[in-house]
Amino acid sequence: MRDEFEWIKTISPAGHRQSSVIQGIGDDAALVQGSSWDQIVCLDTMVEGIHFTSETMTPYHVGYKSLAANISDIAAMGGVPLYYLVSIAIPSSWEEEDLSQVYKGMADLAEAYDMDLIGGDTVSTKGPLVLSVTIMGQVEPGRKLLRSNARPGDVVFLSGPVGDSAGGLDLLLKRSLTGPFTAEEKQLVKAHQLPEPHVGQGRILAASDKRVSLNDISDGVASEANEIAEASGAVLTLFHDKLPRSPVLQMYPEDQQDQWIFFGGEDYKLIGTMSPNDFAQAEAACKKGGYTLTVIGEVSSGEPGVRLKKGSHVEPLLKAGYNHFS
């Protein structure tokens, strides 16, 4: 790393896409115009060696996925992503070109959503790289697509097939970043390295103006469904045969598929619940937009938790998601 300030210039955007940006990078703080919409904000932190390694992700992927995970959280609130800020703690072992690729990965995804990089902090560390991205977005006032909104009688839905990301990670761990991979396997690898947040689907659900409970799949279906069940004080029963699986994933043994679907995570699809009537309307609206919502279960009253129904057999589906400290 040559001069910090010189390098920051190379990663700072020349202009802004959102006209609401008054001052981006370059002052004490960023300044953006207020809005009558409710504001959404969250952050996500990735650590080298914990959340990614150079065996499975290029620096470009690290940047891309870090922003994608944040955009997905905005999607899970039904919102429009607008701005992001980047905190990066850099070890001396990282080359400037690789660091620039991290920012390139974020910038390419930001461009697709007309988002602006408006701030951040770059520091050095004697440990592994730590990348923390803060994202801001907005949603129509009063729209609360919270995980506590599930009610008995609701249907449970998914916005797309899940498990592919974990399948891709498995391939990468076995064969390294460079493969070789078949064309089908490349789809799984891509799902892991370059996930697509479901902003469009979240926007349609927000626009429905109905009660919606919603989570994004960052930690596996089991964990996310349990979060909705706990927050809502309800039972979610998932139908094993209704879970959408990509054609590629179906090439693997069913047990393996299930493991990836329920406990894999990082798919960044949306899981939620709505009343059957409201869902029918939302599903139709999604179809018009080229999106698919799939019913995968139902909500009932009882001791909060998730059940998995396979044929006539029903068993508890425990959280068992990834616990960062376990």
Add this chain to the structure above:
Amino acid sequence: MRDEFEWIKTISPAGHRQSSVIQGIGDDAALVQGSSWDQIVCLDTMVEGIHFTSETMTPYHVGYKSLAANISDIAAMGGVPLYYLVSIAIPSSWEEEDLSQVYKGMADLAEAYDMDLIGGDTVSTKGPLVLSVTIMGQVEPGRKLLRSNARPGDVVFLSGPVGDSAGGLDLLLKRSLTGPFTAEEKQLVKAHQLPEPHVGQGRILAASDKRVSLNDISDGVASEANEIAEASGAVLTLFHDKLPRSPVLQMYPEDQQDQWIFFGGEDYKLIGTMSPNDFAQAEAACKKGGYTLTVIGEVSSGEPGVRLKKGSHVEPLLKAGYNHFS
């Protein structure tokens, strides 16, 4: 660390002070009501072994100062701090009690400003602790207290004495966290460990509705003054004998004082410029609020940069601030 989720519950606030918070910690993202005021956002990252060590800062100080540095950036935009989010990458060597103290340091300062912790991410790392705090605040629409606002003819002012923080750090490095320190020395140590952001002064400057250039002193007067000079394309001349020095700092040799004032940093006072007439009004308003603004220099046209005038001698004052990668 026992269970991540259990620990997060212990650091999550039971309620919110700002009625604008719709959803804090506990969903995909935080949700807050929109506002007609302009929004201010920034983040600041501290790494163990780079920005602090256990020889000079307790975990409580680390948390407190991390939020204080961010609040100071809001102050430098003339804003009201409202919310914060915390990203923390935790090494296994840190005890749960120490981590809780980091959050206690932030919470105590947040209480003083009626701020709410609304989100974050806790992850593990094999490296040193990395703490990144994102802060959000707001300012009256159209108020831009930017560092690019200085104009020839302005006076340069400071909102308080500087150099104390660097003096405190020097003492801590020489004598460790536990001292011994005299009563006077304790003032310097406190300035380093528990700095007070100048939010009240920033608010009065914002309320003046006049052109104000403003920076907070995070990297020393030389660096901050140069940033204003560069951003504004102007010359700032500082008068050596006008710089406010605390009584305790004056117990040290002048060369030492100067070193700390110009190149020390982490004082979190405000440096800015205004036209002489506007400044006179702002100074009077500050006096009513119990605050002191001190004229320390003047702005003129010329090759952008900072000059230091001592008696009849004028010399360039170079940035030479702390470069995180140098």
